[in-house]
Amino acid sequence: MKTSDFYYDLPQELIAQDPLEDRSSSRLMHLSLKDGSIEHRHFTDILDYLHKGDCLVINDTKVIPARLYGHKEETGALIEILLLKRRENDIWECLVKPGKKARPGAKITFGDGILKGEILDIVDEGNRLIQFHYEGIFEEILDQLGEMPLPPYITHKLKDKNRYQTVYAKNEGSAAAPTAGLHFTPELLEKVKEKGVNIAHVTLHVGLGTFRPVKVDDVEKHHMHSEFYIVEEDQAKLINDTKKNGGRVISVGTTSCRTLESAAGEDGIVKAGSGWTEIFIYPGYKFKAIDGLITNFHLPESTLLMLVSALAGKEHIMAAYEEAVKERYRFFSFGDAMMIE
Structure with missing residues (x-):
């Protein structure tokens, strides 16, 4: 299977640059x-496709303002870092620009010294391990100094950084939003519940690898980035009971889907727990946990486009995307939605 099989032509102007005023007024x-x-x-109209006894599974991760600008202590050179993964003892794996100036031992200062970092090591793909030093609470310092790490195709800063969060975001740790959830408002979620649909939540901290292009010609040779997920005991029970009672499990977003497929056994039963997943879903994959998916429109040749093709069939997806371009749907993070069921 070739990466180029998942290419489609997307006019630049269909890439949504801003969220809509009203989250739920996007097209479906x-x-x-x-x-x-x-x-x-x-x-x-999503309500028309959800039935009593179904279970909607949302990813409650929260995006942290993970982009920081600092200066090298020795030279004053500007350094940009992006927090990718939290390790132990205030050590983070980070993407650093320019990498040449960020050698182990280099010290970086942020926001007049409120936050300081020391580069300890160079790890996978040139990422750096940085040990941070600060007084107080790290999240509060990030709120003060950090910027939202918007995807590379968004060309300007957001007026309101909360628009890159879902309304149910609560567990901090993502470098990118689970964007299928951006369409839901508290009112719409209330109507979903009134219809007799359960809402279960899982957590998967989305890494920037989500936007990493597939650079190999042969799809199967692509190596997925790892992301941390959590499925609580009561939420696993809610999902498994739905299945047992004949309801459907509908995943909100590819991140919830990857979490459920990682946590499910061959029998389709979702096990509670936490861990790192590198699951890569592409055509030929047999889904164990989900029956349907709500998602956005994804980048050409991306792992996300491969995932939806595995669920709905590549021909159907490519035809649907062609139709979406023709009908001038809005694409990517702030774009319109698709429901596959």
Whole structure:
């Protein structure tokens, strides 16, 4: 299977640069798993496709303002870092620019010295391990000094950084938002519950690898980044009971999907626990846990496009994307949504 099989032509102007004023007013394309047929609706019509006894699974991770600008203590050179993964004792794995100036032993100061960092080591793909020193609470310092790490295709800063958070975000740790969830408002979630649909939450801290392009020609040779996930005991029970009672498990976003597929056994039963997942889902994969998916429109040749193709079939997905371009849907993080069921 070639990476180029997942290419499609996307006009630049269809890449959404800003979130809509009202989260739930985005468009919704419904794609049928039965026959690949397409319906054009609005996101609030999601209620028409959810049935009593179903379970909607959301990812409650929260994006941290993970982009920091500092200066090298010795030379004053500007250094940009992006926090990727929290290790122990205030050590983080970070992406550093420019990398040439960030050798082990270098010290960086941020915000007039409120936060200081020392580069300890160079790890995978040139990322740096940085030990941070500060007084007080790290998250509060990040709030003060950090910026939201928006995807590379968003060309300007957000007026309101909360618009890059879901309304149910609570567990801090992501470098990117689980964007399928951005369409939900508290009112819409309330209507989902009123319909008799359960809402279960899992946590997967989204890494920047989400945006990493597939650089190999042969899809199967791509190595996925690892991301940390948590499935609580009561939430696993809620999901498993849904299945047992004949309901469907509908994942909100590829991150919830990857969490459930990582936590499920071959029998489809989701096990509570936490750990790192490198699961890579592409056509040929047999889904164990989910019956449907709510997702955004993804980048050409991306692992996310491969995941939705594994669920709905590559031909159906590529035809749906062609239709989305023709109908001028908005694409990527702040774009419109698709429901596959």
